[in-house]
Amino acid sequence: MNPAIVRSYDLRGVVGRDLTEADAHLLGLKLANAVRARGGRTVAVGYDGRLSSPMLEAALVDGLAAGGVAVERTGLGPTGQLYYAVHARGLDGGVMVTGSHNPSDQNGFKILIGVEPVFGQALRELVEGPADPASGGSAREVAVVDAYRDRLLNAAEGAPALRIGWDAGSGATGEMLRRLTGRLSGEHRMIHCDVDGRFPGHHPDPSVPENLRDLIALVRDEQLDLGIAFDGDGDRIGVVDGDGEIVWPDQLLLFLAEDVLARRPGASVVADVKSSRVLFDGIDAAGGRGVLSPSGYVLIREAMLREGAPLAGEMSGHLFFADDWYGTDDALHNALRLLAAIGRRGSLTEWRRKLPRTYATPELRLACPDADKARVLAEVERDLAAEGATINRTDGLRVTAPDGWWLLRASGTEPKLTARVEAWTPDALERLRGDLSARLAAAGLAAECIGGG
Numbered sequence: 001m002n003p004a005i006v007r008s009y010d011l012r013g014v015v016g017r018d019l020t021e022a023d024a025h026l027l028g029l030k031l032a033n034a035v036r037a038r039g040g041r042t043v044a045v046g047y048d049g050r051l052s053s054p055m056l057e058a059a060l061v062d063g064l065a066a067g068g069v070a071v072e073r074t075g076l077g078p079t080g081q082l083y084y085a086v087h088a089r090g091l092d093g094g095v096m097v098t099g100s101h102n103p104s105d106q107n108g109f110k111i112l113i114g115v116e117p118v119f120g121q122a123l124r125e126l127v128e129g130p131a132d133p134a135s136g137g138s139a140r141e142v143a144v145v146d147a148y149r150d151r152l153l154n155a156a157e158g159a160p161a162l163r164i165g166w167d168a169g170s171g172a173t174g175e176m177l178r179r180l181t182g183r184l185s186g187e188h189r190m191i192h193c194d195v196d197g198r199f200p201g202h203h204p205d206p207s208v209p210e211n212l213r214d215l216i217a218l219v220r221d222e223q224l225d226l227g228i229a230f231d232g233d234g235d236r237i238g239v240v241d242g243d244g245e246i247v248w249p250d251q252l253l254l255f256l257a258e259d260v261l262a263r264r265p266g267a268s269v270v271a272d273v274k275s276s277r278v279l280f281d282g283i284d285a286a287g288g289r290g291v292l293s294p295s296g297y298v299l300i301r302e303a304m305l306r307e308g309a310p311l312a313g314e315m316s317g318h319l320f321f322a323d324d325w326y327g328t329d330d331a332l333h334n335a336l337r338l339l340a341a342i343g344r345r346g347s348l349t350e351w352r353r354k355l356p357r358t359y360a361t362p363e364l365r366l367a368c369p370d371a372d373k374a375r376v377l378a379e380v381e382r383d384l385a386a387e388g389a390t391i392n393r394t395d396g397l398r399v400t401a402p403d404g405w406w407l408l409r410a411s412g413t414e415p416k417l418t419a420r421v422e423a424w425t426p427d428a429l430e431r432l433r434g435d436l437s438a439r440l441a442a443a444g445l446a447a448e449c450i451g452g453g
Helices: 019-037 053-066 079-088 120-128 145-156 174-181 209-221 248-263 276-286 295-307 331-345 348-353 371-386 426-442
Strands: 010-014 043-045 070-076 092-098 104-112 138-141 162-168 187-191 226-230 239-241 267-270 287-291 311-313 319-321 364-367 389-392 397-401 403-410 415-424
Touching: 010 295, 019 043, 019 053, 019 104, 019 276, 019 415, 043 053, 053 070, 053 092, 053 104, 053 138, 070 079, 079 092, 079 104, 079 145, 079 331, 092 348, 104 174, 104 403, 145 174, 145 331, 174 331, 187 209, 209 226, 209 239, 209 267, 209 287, 226 287, 226 331, 226 426, 239 331, 239 348, 248 267, 248 276, 248 311, 248 319, 248 331, 248 348, 267 276, 267 295, 287 295, 295 311, 295 319, 295 397, 331 348, 371 389, 371 415, 371 426, 403 426, 415 426
Parallel strands: 043 070, 043 092, 070 138, 162 187, 162 226, 267 287, 267 311
Antiparallel strands: 010 104, 092 104, 226 239, 311 319, 364 415, 389 397, 397 403, 403 415
16 A cells, blocks of 8 residues: 555555555454454445545445445445444444545545544554455445434524525535435525536535635625535535625634534633634634644544533534534534524624634645745744743644734645734734745745745
């Protein structure tokens, strides 16, 4: 198996070059060995709408069965459907064949043993582990679509009759979205809801504003109440309000947190280090406790479980509910929870208009060789500490100033550092950008894209 496909949280690569049918079969054998070593026997397998997914799913299932486990095939659908099958049916593991929001020529595997994601060192150990065949394996198709739909609809209790635009990004949520909206009140306008692994409408990544352009136009042209978009496998959400303005993931998390905290005062809410200070101030004001977590959806989920938090999220659009859901990042469930929260709390658009105004950069990605990342961060931290700066070291360096903050951290997947700056005024934004840029330059890293000064 090509070691290049092993990422921080999943296996992923270009199909035919990095990732082949043989790799999928071998992964099935290895996972079967790992599941049986823990006393398990049953594994669910689902797949997204990419052109290569059926081929990889079939090879994976063959490998799992050859390894002696009973495979339950959930078919084409979002990642949340696969997670639902594992949790609701009490299975011993699961694999989702998906490239998520990556380019269409790529694909991969998200893996569960029990109900826990396999990532980091555990993922490397799985890939390097035994692939011994065993007797007694089998495979069968299982019908979970209707049960999953009905379980999702429970989250929409109290949702008002709204006029909503939906954009599935030609991804795996399209068919389930039709099933859900057919049971919801209100009016529903659907775009890019036919599954097409070539992604002809736009790339299925709602964290990129350009990919929300069609949804924004739909909301504005038809004067809808809001718009909701999904990524390719339905574990990330993007939202547009009735003004056609993007509701950023940390803003969405705050809206949902206020709803949860009204029923669970004092609860913790977990968010990643890229999130706005407006989020944490809002959680405090709502009677909750904001918990800062390293970025990465698996790490966010771990922090949520560790803190006993009912809700968590990160800036990429992964949101997790653990109050009356499975603690998984299911964007369809999150969308229905949003509708129910609007029913209890009122217009999302009116709420967003009242948020404090801030000025922020997008996430900035700065080329930096892997071998230099730790040195650059250490040099910047040394200078900051000598000045008595307020530093949070949860994930990289988050530096707080009276009129804003900036973040510098190492990417876990690329030879890059990532940065973000937020301030309360345009002048403060430029000053903080300049401060960060100067510190990187002093550490020997050119960072012209940060600007400022």
